[in-house]
Amino acid sequence: MTTFILVSGAFTGGWVWEEVAARLGESGAEVYPVTLTGMGDRSDTAGPGTDLETHIEDLVRLIDQVQAPEVVMVGHCYGIHPVLGAADRRPERVARIVHLDAGMPRDGDPALDLVPDRAVHDRLLRAEQAEGDWSIAPPSLDGWQRWGSTDGIPAQALEQLVRRAAPQPLGTLTQPLRLSGAVSGLPMTGVLCTANGADIARVESLVGLGDPRFRALIDPRVSFFELDTGHWPMLSTPDELAEVLLRAAAGEGHRLAIPSEQPAHLRSFLMEVPERPRERVGRVDLYLPDADRPRPAVVFVHGGPVPADVQPTPRDWPAYVGYGRYVASLGAVGVMLDHRLHDLADFERAAEDVAEAVELVRADPRVDGERVALWFVSGGGLLSADWLAAPPPWLRCVAATYPILAPLPNWGLSDRFRPATAVRAAGPLPIVLTRVGLESAAIAVTVGEFLTAAKECAADVEVIDIPLGHHGFETIDHSEQARQAVDRAVRAVLGHLRN
Template sequence: MTAFILVSGAFTGGWVWGEVTARLEESGAEVYPVTLTGMGDRRDPAVPGTDLETHIEDLVRLIDQVEAPEVVIVGHCYGIHPVLGAADRRPERIARIVHLDAGMPRDGDPALELIPDRAVRDRLLHAEQAEGDRSIAPPSLGEWQRWGSTAGVPAPALERLVRLAAPQPLGTLTQPLRLSGAVSGLPMTGVLCTANGAGIAMVESLVGLGDPRFQALIDPRVSFFELGTGHWPMLSTPDELAGILLRAAAGEGHRLTAPSGQPAHLRPFLMEVPERSRERVGRVDLYLPDADHPRPAVVFVHGGPVPADVLPTPRDWPTYVAYGRYVASLGAVGVTLDHGLHDLADYERAAEDVAEAVELLRADPRVDGERVALWYFSGGGLLSADWLAAPPPWLRCLAATYPILAPLPNWGLSDRFRPAAAVRTAGRLPIVLTRVGLESAGIATTVEEFLTAAKECEAEVEVIDIPLAHHGFETTDHTEQARHAVDRAVRAVLGHLRN
């Protein structure tokens, strides 16, 4: 007999698990949908001292009362904090921890740090410092999206979510999580809701980059599932979620493995390109053409976030080296750079790094500073918004390859980094967009949002489609179709620089 303890996120209670509970009980499992102190129909017990420790103790008492030999404890969003705290104190009782579209908090992390929306975090910090109410009001109907994608949630269920939501005791978000380390030895399963921004492929890429925070995920006791929905699968896909929880309890799921050979981002480029000399100036590399007069330039802006200690750094990755060489062989200056996008909070710093690189480039006497193109990749695509919003006259083309063109729902970035909105003021700036057919659902949605806005404002966008290519295809999909797309994109950008 397996017992499931279900712990939901902020502002909610055990009621959100109603349909999932029914499905699990039909399978013969014991189910305990939890309403923590001060939440849901337990609002009254909340007192000024209610904090994360209060919620951990709620779960420890429940675990001690459950008689089933196997306990699978599920933490959704904020709920993963008290779940990990309780499992750390009763590790011998826990068969598996399920992170349901939840983060990976470590010892000392307050839940506040994992709230994606910076404006929300700032408001909470202000509330903590203010006198008076020690709770944060639940979101209004239009604000729930800022706490995670509501994709797939039926309108009546979303209205019920708003109606039954309770204020969140502030101390539950600001008190640091304390772990002894016992929890790290327990089997874990991650359930990723792809419409909220993350999928298994994205996690695998982070492992491949060598980020030490993710190396524990290749443990065979760790498994993963995906759900093609938003942040509230218990409301949008309860049947599918119940099935996944049962499979997780049985030890099923996708296992990550340590990269064999070279990780994907360090594999060879999909085509041979001529060797060109490279000149390194600080964080910027110039690939120079054979020319005796100033030439136009293409600046390649890598994606991310990329952990700060990753070596080699992006400008030495085969993809960016090859693009720089390729445009230099065709008569333009190829420019690559390392910018400081190491975390989701670093977009402003990365934007400054790109702007500084452009200034350095345009001041170089070998560069025609009035003919420059900016080319963005993956998560770097969000950095294009500033230039789209107010294109300078020297910017002759903006290109993007498998880009993210609006912040993913769980990223919490300001509207400054939303190219899908900025394109409305791009005027007649030529845009070359390379779109891959095997893109993740969350990223593909941002591209469609961008193209819809571009069509409405009659922006000049050339779309180069590669139906059978993946995100990062230059080192993984060595097909004639992919090679043709790279060549077409490069020549389209250079054509705009020459016109």
């Protein structure tokens, strides 16, 4: 018989697990849905001293009281912090830790760092600094979306979420998590909610980038599941979640493969393109055509976030080198820059990097500064919003390839970075959009939102479809269909620069 300890996220309590706990119980499992001090219907037990350590002690006491020799601990969202803290103190009693749409906090990380919405994050920081503020009110009905996607939650359950939510003790979010390292040796399962912007493909890409934070995920004791729902699967898909938890407890789930010697982003470009002279100025590379007069330029903006210590940096990735050379071979200046989008909090800084790079390029005497295109890729697509919202006269085209065109639900960005809204102000600016058919569901939704808005405002959008293309197809799908799509997109952009 499996014993589960279920720990919910901020503002909630054990009540959110009612349906999941019932289904686990029907399978023969022993289930402990936890309401931590000061949360849920125990809100009257909180005080200024209620912090993360309080919640860790709650769970340690429960583990000590449970008769089963081992328990499976499930932490949802904020709940993973006290789960890890308690498991670190009682590792011999924990069979597995399940991260339910939760982050991977490390020693010294406060839960506040994982709050996705930067406006909420900053508000909590101000509350921490304000004397006498020791709790924060739960979100309103519309505000829950800022803490994670509410996709799939029935209206009645969402109303209950609002009605039964309780203030969160601020110290639970601001006190750093302290770990001895004992928890790192325990089996782990990640349950990713795809409508909230997380999926296995994204995790595999982060591992492939060489981010040291994700190396532990290759361990065969680590498994993954996906649920096609939002951030609160215990309310939206309780049957499916219960089944996944049982399978996780049994050690099932997807295992990440050890990255090949050549990760996907470092494989060869799908086209043979001639080499062109490349000049490097700071974070900017220029691929130069044979020309006796100033030429138009195409500035490529890579995706992300890309961890700061990844080597080589994006401007040396074969796909971007290939694009730069190809543009230069056709008579324009290809430009690639390394912007500093290393974390979700870095979009404003990355936007500044793009703007500075554009001005540097336009000032180059070999560039016709009145004929420039910006080409955004993947997560860099969000950086197109500023340019769509107020296109300067020299911007002749915006292109986007498998882009994210609205912030993913768990990214917590301001509306500044929402091209799906900004496109309504783009006017006659030509837009070339390359769309892949095998896109992740969460990203495909943002593209759909963008195209709907573009149609409503009669924006000039050319869509180039690759029905069998993957995200990152330039180094994955060496098909004739993909090669034709790249050629068509490049020539479409250059056509707008020449007109």
